[in-house]
Amino acid sequence: MGQGMGEAQAPETVPRTASGVPGLDTVLNGGFVEGGVYIVQGDPGSGKTILANQICYKHIEGGGRVLYVTLLAESHSRLLQQLGTLSFFDQAAVSDQIVYVSGFTTLEEDGLPGLLNLLRREIKGRKATMLVLDGFLATQASASSERDFKKFIHDLQGQVAAAGCTTFLLTNDDGRASRPERTMVDGIVQMVRRPSGDRTERYLEVVKLRSSAFLEGRHAYSIDSDGYHVHPRFEALYATPSRHDDVGEDRYTTGAPSLDAVIGGGLRTTSTSAVIGPSGAGKTTIGIQFIGASTPEEPGLLFGFYETPPRLKVKAKRIGVDLDALTASGAVEILWQAPTEPVFDALGHRLVDAVRRRKVKRLLVDGLGGFIAAASEPSRISRFFAALANELRVLGVTTLYTMETRDLFGAQVEVPIDNISSLVENLLYMRFVERQSRMARILAIVKMRDSDFDPALREYTIDDSGIHIGQPFVGAEALMTGFAHESASEPRPAPLPPRA
């Protein structure tokens, strides 16, 4: 029973054991069912042992007791050495709350009945509430027949269920989808590593989870010194926005009065806008002015990729926006992510978490290309941003994206995302034009949903107080191609308005 989980979930009364792994309990809809038997399956190096141990140590924190039984697996000393590098590891708990023992000799000498007997005694004697059988494949190799193996699984399930001992069987993926234990166990978590260009992608999929809804499909995961982080597939988690959509009727200033004047007084609250244009056009300037209008009561978030916070602060100061003061007062938070090899879904969750944490009302995503570059599957991008826009809207956020186009000049505009117009309500396009041996910057308001706006092309300038939008550009044609030429009448652009 899998599904995309939105807000509405049927109430569940099944007692659960939380994994404690960031993101995994979201995928599992709360955790593993207590006393269930679960296969954790994956390629060598996918991190099954780390995942299992992380779950064990979180279980210990809650007062649980763990029996970790290895069969044909790495030695305990090597395992503990490796765990010692991870923050969740608690050495003081080893040999008391968590015990590592080998069952292989018993399996070799007494077969599956002997192993079952050993597990029963150890679970009872140690009052274990969690069991890990690492190297589970060895049990199947020891079975004299498939029937014996099924009986072993069946007896194990009965044993651990009676003890309330949640059990994980760690095994390599041998590519056989029809292995008998897969049909018998309560759930299967599959982990995969695969090359993607120069990167290695890791993802996890819950293939089966009895008695519970779960978030279907692949979910990226990463491993660092804190262990596992699962990043639920964003558009699956937010397939349905988490709240009701209250349409905003108010407007937020862009922070640039002359821009407000041509878009009907500002951006509608809870709307999503994009400013696109080539490098140097002034997209970030508009963004900084927008975020500069944040207050502690209506806080802003600057979520950037390419320009580091110190550089952004310098840039902001040049146009009279003091980001240091705004961050000190709590009006603005700057979250910067190096656009190197981030996990696409992790970015989305980081953004939404930051919005929720501070009840952000103004959001600037500076450099949407950073997001897009993290997506290894281009087909997901539109769905991802549709889900993001919907969620931000219901959280009451007015969002402004900046996005770079490739060419400074030229008749064609290449935007690094398909269907951009369907994903945003307001679209502003900035570009350079050459005219009369002079480079000019023009702004086009392509779209401004539910607002009166002036569709005329306007020249704009940027100075130490920000962006200034001029009067409609007259006397020239083909401006949007980047190669303007004079029209028959009105040969000159209208003058810029006087500065305030």
Next chain:
Amino acid sequence: MKTVLVVEDEFGVADLILTALEDEGYRVLKAAHGAQALERLGQEKPDLIISDFMMPIMDGPTFAAQVKAMDDLAHVPIIMMSAVPETALRARFDRYEVFLQKPFRIDDLVEVVGKALGKDAG
């Protein structure tokens, strides 16, 4: 020939110790856990016991405590092995003569065993 009883649940570690000590001329007995080791002690009187700390059925501390309670075996030195540092374990149990931190090098094992049996390391 000195006899050493190795009590270790991890078969790879047990085999490693057995081979290393047989190469040094010791007679080596094996048991996979404390209960099995006690059975062996019914027939054998080793000169030295090497025991793991964490084991199924009967762990190292329980086994060592029972050995030290036997009149005829209380004098047999016990080397306790664990991947957990001694500082973390000694507070819970100290009925052993020597502690050997896992993982160890063969040379270190041979030296510790030699010293425990009163032999020169070299």
